[in-house]
Structure formats: C-alpha cells, structure tokens
Amino acid sequence: MRIAVIGCGYVGLVSGACLAAIGHEVICADSDDSKIRKLNAGELPIYEEHLDKVIHTARSSGKITFTNSVAEAVRAGDAIFICVGTPPLADGGADLSAIENVARVIASEARTPKLVIEKSTVPVQTGQQVKRALQVYGREHGATFRVASNPEFLREGTAVEDLLHPDRIVVGVEDAESERQLREIYQPIMDGKFACPIHAKGCPKLELARFIVTTINSAELIKHASNSFLALKISYANLISDLCEKLHANVDEVTHAVGMDPRIGPQFLKAGIGFGGFCLPKDVQAFIRLAERAGVDFSMLKEAERVNKRRIDSFIERVHSALWIVKGKKIGVLGLAFKANTDDIRFSPAIEVIGRLLGEGACLCASDPQAIERTRSLYPGISYSGDPYETVKGAEGLLILTEWPEYRALDWKRIRGLMMRPLVLDGRNLLDPAKMADLGFEYYSFGRPSTAVTTMA
Numbered sequence: 001m002r003i004a005v006i007g008c009g010y011v012g013l014v015s016g017a018c019l020a021a022i023g024h025e026v027i028c029a030d031s032d033d034s035k036i037r038k039l040n041a042g043e044l045p046i047y048e049e050h051l052d053k054v055i056h057t058a059r060s061s062g063k064i065t066f067t068n069s070v071a072e073a074v075r076a077g078d079a080i081f082i083c084v085g086t087p088p089l090a091d092g093g094a095d096l097s098a099i100e101n102v103a104r105v106i107a108s109e110a111r112t113p114k115l116v117i118e119k120s121t122v123p124v125q126t127g128q129q130v131k132r133a134l135q136v137y138g139r140e141h142g143a144t145f146r147v148a149s150n151p152e153f154l155r156e157g158t159a160v161e162d163l164l165h166p167d168r169i170v171v172g173v174e175d176a177e178s179e180r181q182l183r184e185i186y187q188p189i190m191d192g193k194f195a196c197p198i199h200a201k202g203c204p205k206l207e208l209a210r211f212i213v214t215t216i217n218s219a220e221l222i223k224h225a226s227n228s229f230l231a232l233k234i235s236y237a238n239l240i241s242d243l244c245e246k247l248h249a250n251v252d253e254v255t256h257a258v259g260m261d262p263r264i265g266p267q268f269l270k271a272g273i274g275f276g277g278f279c280l281p282k283d284v285q286a287f288i289r290l291a292e293r294a295g296v297d298f299s300m301l302k303e304a305e306r307v308n309k310r311r312i313d314s315f316i317e318r319v320h321s322a323l324w325i326v327k328g329k330k331i332g333v334l335g336l337a338f339k340a341n342t343d344d345i346r347f348s349p350a351i352e353v354i355g356r357l358l359g360e361g362a363c364l365c366a367s368d369p370q371a372i373e374r375t376r377s378l379y380p381g382i383s384y385s386g387d388p389y390e391t392v393k394g395a396e397g398l399l400i401l402t403e404w405p406e407y408r409a410l411d412w413k414r415i416r417g418l419m420m421r422p423l424v425l426d427g428r429n430l431l432d433p434a435k436m437a438d439l440g441f442e443y444y445s446f447g448r449p450s451t452a453v454t455t456m457a
C-alpha cells in the first residue's frame with residue numbers, strides 16, 4: 001500500500017517519517033514550497049528528537065519522498081492521511097478550511113480507490129463533512145472513497161517515540177475494508193517488527209486491545225476529550241498549588257501522593273505558569289465551542305481555561321512583588337519554548353510573560369536550547385545567548401519559563417556569583433527550594449516554600 005501524507009507540519013512530518021521507518025512507501029506533500037525545498041535538501045523545518053535519524057534512514061532506503069504538489073501525492077497514495085493545520089478562529093472554533101481544500105483536491109485528482117484518513121485534530125462530525133465533500137467534488141471522475149479517522153496522540157518533543165511506541169492506536173471507521181487497511185498500516189508497530197531507529201534492541205509488541213476500533217464520530221471525540229482532560233488536570237494541579245501557598249503546604253508533596261492513586265496517575269499534575277503550545281489551548285477552546293453548539297454545558301472546561309490564563313497574571317504579580325519596578329531592569333530568562341525538548345513557541349507561556357515585561361520596559365536577556373531563532377523573529381529587540389551563564393550576568397532577577405531538564409544541572413553557585421541580585425522566579429517548579437536557599441538565592445516558585453525576603457503577592 002502506498003501512503004500519501006498531506007501537510008508537513010509536526011504531525012504530518014513525524015507521521016510520514018515513522019510510517020516510512022516501519023516499511024511503507026510514503027509521499028509527503030505540503031503546498032509550502034520553502035518547506036519542501038528544505039526537506040529535499042536534507043534539512044528539517046522543525047526540531048524534534050530522533051526525526052533527523054528517521055528521515056535520513058527512510059530517505060536512504062528510498063521509502064520517503066517530498067513534493068510541493070498535493071495533487072501528485074493524492075494520485076500516488078492508496079491511503080491518504082490529512083495532516084493539515086486546524087488553527088483557531090476568532091470565536092475559538094477550529095478553522096477547517098485547509099481540510100476542505102485537501103478534500104477537494106483529493107476528489108478532483110483521484111482516479112483509483114482511496115482511503116482518506118483524518119489525522120488532524122478536528123471537531124466531531126468533520127469526517128462526515130469530508131465524506132460529503134468527496135462525493136460532491138469527486139462525482140465526475142468516478143473514483144471511490146472511504147473515510148476514516150485516526151487521531152494522533154503525539155507530544156512534541158517525544159513525537160517519534162510516541163508514534164513508534166504508542167499507548168493506543170485509535171481508528172474510527174465505517175466499513176471492514178478501511179479497518180483492514182488501517183490494521184495493515186500499523187501491523188509492524190503492533191508486532192514490534194521494524195528496524196527501530198530509537199531502540200536498537202527492538203520493540204515490544206503492542207497488546208491487541210490497544211488497537212481500538214470505533215465509529216468516526218467517537219474517534220474524533222476521543223482526541224478532543226483526551227486533550228481537554230489533560231488541560232483539566234493541569235489546571236486542577238495549579239489550583240491545588242494556590243491552596244498550598246495559602247495554607248503552607250507543599251504542592252510537590254501533595255500531587256506526588258495524589259498521583260500515586262492509579263485512578264488519578266502521576267502525570268500532568270505539575271504546577272507552574274500553565275499549559276501552552278498549539279494543541280491544548282486551542283483544543284480546549286474548540287471543545288468548549290463544540291459543547292456549546294451541542295447544547296451541553298461544559299463550563300468546567302471554561303474554568304480550566306480561565307485558571308490557565310490567570311497563571312500568567314499570577315506570575316507577573318510575583319515578578320512585580322519581587323522586583324517592584326521592572327522598567328530599565330536587567331532580567332534574565334531561561335526558557336522560551338512552550339515546553340522542554342521542542343523549538344515550538346506557539347502559545348508559549350514564556351512568550352506571553354516576555355511580551356508583558358517588554359511592554360513595561362524591562363531589559364531582557366534570554367536563552368533556550370532550541371527556540372532562540374524562532375523567538376528572535378518575534379522579539380528582535382531582546383538580547384539572546386545560547387549560554388545560560390551569559391544570560392544571567394548582571395541580572396537583577398532570573399525567570400525560569402520552560403522546564404528544560406538541563407537547567408537543573410547548571411552550576412547554580414556560579415550563577416549566584418554572576419547575578420547582580422540572586423533572585424530566581426521559577427515558573428516551572430524546576431529547582432529545589434531548599435537547595436536554592438542553601439546557595440543563598442531568594443527563590444520563588446508555585447505552591448512550595450519560598451526563600452523570600454520580600455512579601456509575595
């Protein structure tokens with residue numbers, strides 16, 4: 001089976017590369033010519049761990065090709081994955097125009113039977129609309145189409161690992177042949193039988209029960225429901241953290257013990273400046289709109305969104321409380337990406353904090369292991385350094401805005417000596433308050449003891 005992947009963003013590129021890595025013949029298309037030129041020149045338009053290795057191997061074995069012609073990819077593929085963006089509209093709903101455009105190209109270019117698979121995150125019933133568009137625009141050519149949904153659960157930073165070693169594969173189908181084809185596509189992953197670019201010693205099999213077959217509507221809903229639940233969990237942990245501050249408890253201790261209950265689980269209970277990125281915030285908004293249109297009161301989710309927005313206000317209040325006037329003060333920033341192990345700054349809480357402080361006239365010096373270039377194009381006026389020690393030199397305060405693990409391993413004694421005032425505001429609860437106190441830092445984080453000499457907001 002030949003596979004076409006339409007859209008070479010995070011989802012499309014990782015999906016295309018991994019499907020090629022497990023043995024399929026894949027053609028990836030994107031109408032953005034600069035992206036395709038980069039890919040054909042052996043460069044990657046994004047940073048994602050292991051992706052370079054996976055694409056290099058696939059290209060060397062002739063399993064993957066890239067084209068700027070969506071029509072060419074459509075003609076070549078038996079199974080076509082739609083991986084184009086679904087950005088937020090002004091009202092919070094998802095903009096599905098790119099999905100419709102692809103459906104129209106598929107309808108007009110297809111001359112052989114096609115399995116059309118939505119992988120982009122879409123509201124429930126988009127599959128039905130795609131089916132209708134294929135029927136309406138493909139009538140003249142007589143090609144047959146089947147539609148399926150196969151939501152992705154990739155996390156940026158661990159996307160290759162997540163695709164090759166998933167915790168579940170969800171396929172929403174309406175007929176047995178679509179299910180058969182999707183099983184065939186994912187069989188190497190189910191069997192753990194492919195040359196794994198990450199684990200040289202091979203991969204475990206995926207339990208049969210983790211290949212979940214549902215209706216198309218349910219598959220679409222599973223994706224939005226998963227991301228929204230993760231957002232709820234983070235906002236819940238952030239409220240617990242507020243409570244810990246007021247009542248002198250420690251959020252790390254509380255969430256650690258709470259997360260040990262297998263019904264709750266330890267992940268996504270980390271308090272801090274809140275969730276960002278191109279998925280959780282927009283998916284929560286889209287899910288709220290969807291529920292409203294369906295007449296279901298999902299105000300619980302609105303509350304999670306409101307709590308998340310308040311995190312930034314709360315952090316800025318802390319900066320003011322510690323530094324008073326920020327205008328003209330040199331402040332160091334560690335972390336720009338919306339989370340660790342990615343260069344993605346879309347809806348990054350760090351970018352929001354930086355924007356606010358720049359608006360107040362702060363002099364910022366920022367560092368990030370991957371996201372400096374992307375941030376520079378947004379804020380060219382900030383001084384940047386790849387070296388965290390340069391970033392903190394002479395600073396009156398240091399903000400930690402992304403949870404890069406390497407920041408934990410920095411020589412904090414040296415940093416203390418380099419700063420004009422040893423003040424750290426840790427927006428990600430990355431460092432140990434007791435150790436920071438021992439080193440002589442004035443240290444603030446969320447829901448944990450502070451070593452404050454000033455009063456916290």
Ligand code: UGA
Nearest residue numbers: 152153154155156234268269270274275276277279338339
């Ligand atoms: C998210 C989901 O986790 C994936 O399963 C999903 O496939 C993906 O969206 C998508 O829809 O494509 P991602 O956007 O890569 O993945 O990021 P997450 O790992 O979910 O983190 C989101 C934000 O929450 C980050 O800003 C992170 O720093 C923050 N976060 C995460 C917390 O503040 N606390 C936590 O405990 C966990």
